[in-house]
Amino acid sequence: MSPRLAVTDLSVRFATDDGPVLAVDRMSFSVEPGEVLALVGESGCGKSVTAMSILRLLPSIASMTGSIALEGVELTDLSLPEMRKIRGRDISMIFQEPMTSLNPSFTVGFQIGEVLRRHEGMSRKAARARAVELLELVRMPAPEVRVDEYPHQLSGGMRQRVMIAMAVACSPKVLIADEPTTALDVTIQAQILDILRDLQQRVDASIVLITHDLGVVADIADRVEVMYAGHKVESGPVDALFAAPQHPYTMGLMGAVPRPDLAGGTQQRLQEIPGLVPVLHREPEACVFAARCPRASDDCLSAMPPLELVRPGQRAACYHPGRRDTPDQQGALV
């Protein structure tokens, strides 16, 4: 059986004034039903571009190659009207900015209902009733009241609940969550993650979680894909990857997470990764991370390392994978 969502050899190029930019290079991954896959990486590594390519919503200056299949149906072959039917029904999305992602002129009930009326052909009345149920599902306090309120009457956390209610309204097969908790404060973050996890089990959705927050990843993801400069540099089950990151970039990311639980943790300086994410103009001829990598050697500069199985289930694109390095980086890995 084909996986819920399979992305194969996805490449995205942007035609900019400074020449072509390779935002995503031959990225492949798949998600199974009920699974939470996290795409992790720093700003500009191609996470969101990957998400937008799945929905075929890249800006007109972008060109895309590769295959994106939803339960075996190739999305890249669909016409625009067919794709519109998929958006919001089979694949839906939660955004980073709940404060601005709702239309200020309509009640939240109307906006949730709009999706239902469009995709499920519900009547206005039925859609409103369903919107109340959905708000209940995302644990909105007083849903009967809130359903008739306007976005400006709700807090950020409540608005994100509305966004989630909208996203799961049609029981989507794939839910893309692009930094769903970044704009929220920490206590609300935890609640929102709880809701996401709970809903996923109810509607049996696959979640593609886009984030740079490793805490969120550890909390709800099943598998992790680490992206760097448009490339997948490491992937594996969340436990294995956190226990023993193989790619030096993954190690660097984990070193940059504050760990107050470690001995003397609050005193310890966070490990940063020196340098910036490079902007690629063509397929790389060296490892994309080489310029910032403490382990870089001559072979790293000769070709981009392929993604290879390093440990069971865990792949890394590195010539020197594993856990051996300078002592301070070792410390950050525990």
Place this chain on the structure above:
Amino acid sequence: MTATVPVTVHPRARRRQRLRRRFARRPPAVVGLAGVVLVVLVALFATLIAPFDPDKGDYSNIFLPPLSPGHLFGTDDLGRDLFSRIVVGARASLLAGVAATALAMVVGVPIGLVAGYYRGWLDTVIMRATDVMLAFPFLVLAVGLAVILSPSLSNAVLALAISAIPGFVRITRAEVLGLREQDYVQAAIVNGAPDRVILFQHILQNSLSPLVVQASMTIPASIIGEAALSYLGIGVQPPTASWGIMLSSAQNYVAQAPWYALFPGVAIAITALSFNLVGDGLRDVLDPRTGR
């Protein structure tokens, strides 16, 4: 937060109530609104209000001064009752103002939506065309168009409407340019909304405030425009009563009967001013940056 208040009022009604309160707190706007209501009522019930047939002359009673018995505003060169003519003339003025504005909106707003949303060559063509039209002052353009069309009230309305279109196109387009990048528009696209829904629901709904304001400014401009066209003889044709026509005939008798020109002039001024005051008030009230 109002969240804890038991909700008996629909939030949309509550918002309307708040806007109404804000409007009521602006005396000029309220005065303007009173003026608009008065003119509309006069136009609606013109035949009931007018004591005489506005088109019927009485040669024994020409140039009666104001406050003459039975003739509040006096009579004109043909002995017609000026008060009746002003009252009935309100119809042509209002009709011209409202119809021209409505027509300009119906045409201009969709053009602006399309230009701003799809951009590209279509946008360029539309914008250059409006630039050309905006190069001529509103009245000059309307006069030019009215001359090409044959003189009548409907053609005057058409000429005024065409002249007002570029303003609506520009304002709508400017709004769309800002709104199309909004997260909620992106969210609507992600949820599979077709362009029609995005344009007319998500975008148009949020650009209504500047459009309402533009409309309330275009109405008085069109009222003055209709008067100007009629005055020039390319609008409403005599003997139909229209404030512009009255002004035009009155100019020959300014020395003999100054009131003949005064009353239509004042009527035009009051009507235009009232609409302008309402427009100003609406702009202030609908602007979210104004305090509540």
